[in-house]
Amino acid sequence: MSIQIKYKNELNSFVSMQQVQGLKEYSKLTYYNNQLQQIETLIPIRNGNKKTVEYFLSDDQVKESIIQGIINAVISDDKITKFSLVIYFSKQIQHGFTSWDWEEYSVDKILLSKGKSTYDAKNRLVFYCFFDLQTNALKKGAFKFYYGGKFDDENDDLLLKFNYYDNGEVELVTDYNDFLGLHEAIYLDEFLYYENEFKWEDHPYYHSAYTILPNSPTV
Incomplete structure (x- = not known):
């Protein structure tokens, strides 16, 4: 098992862990066996911090279980005052690009929105839409x-x-x-x-x- 952590700024460019210390808004990317598994984005807001978790399901994972586990962890963090979770599934690959269906949930597990997104071979977002x-x-x-x-x-x-x-x-x-x-x-x-x-x-x-x-x- 191999886990790797990377960081991006608000312009979606990679930055070092040291550079993150000076940023108000940034994303933490977790790779599992060289595959992007989770993106955690932290944004300061008036009454605390907004956190968005994006999770990419593997074929052997159950969507409902992942949703429950992530939400339970956020509920226990009193520094997070606003939260949303985006689950990615139904992966398709073509010419090195990967598309996903996605669903966004509230902390109460209410479906807020849905759509599709596409990433290139470097896991950079190239397309995003809502349905x-x-x-x-x-x-x-x-x-x-x-x-x-x-x-x-x-x-x-x-x-x-x-x-x-x-x-x-x-x-x-x-x-x-x-x-x-x-x-x-x-x-x-x-x-x-x-x-x-x-x-x-x-x-x-x-x-x-x-x-x-x-x-x-x-x-």
């Missing part, structure tokens, strides 16, 4: 991340975020780390003027929220 609890229809608010840097660089920067309407079409594009020199989110027709920095037709994965898993090893 209506009753109809299973895609809800507005889905997004995808685009990262820069070399694939073997652990500290790749988050460069772009694409937000989508509930019909799956791109709504807004947000620039991170001064990739395009923008200072606010812009609409797709404005973004297309930056073809020299990001050739839109070379990145079909970002054209629609309905493409859950990429159709090629790169996005």
Whole structure:
């Protein structure tokens, strides 16, 4: 059995344990036998701390048992004043990317929301969406991340975020780390003027929220 701990800042970039000491918001990632098992995110709020636990089920685990165990641990921690749990299941893999169904629960085990998410081979989030609890229809608010840097660089920067309407079409594009020199989110027709920095037709994965898993090893 092998357990490894890593940390990320609010921009989803890896940081050292020493750097975490100076952050108000950060995530702790636990790997079990080289597979991402749990993400614990701590965010300070007015009356304490908000904690979100994301847990990735393995084939031999029972969802209900994991939910109960995590919630029991949080209830006993008086420093946590707000909490939510996201359970990931029904894993699918294609071209090195992994998609999951997910469900979010309150501390009272009430289902709050559900959707799908996709991670790349470095366990970085590249897609996230919500479904209506009753109809299973895609809800507005889905997004995808685009990262820069070399694939073997652990500290790749988050460069772009694409937000989508509930019909799956791109709504807004947000620039991170001064990739395009923008200072606010812009609409797709404005973004297309930056073809020299990001050739839109070379990145079909970002054209629609309905493409859950990429159709090629790169996005």
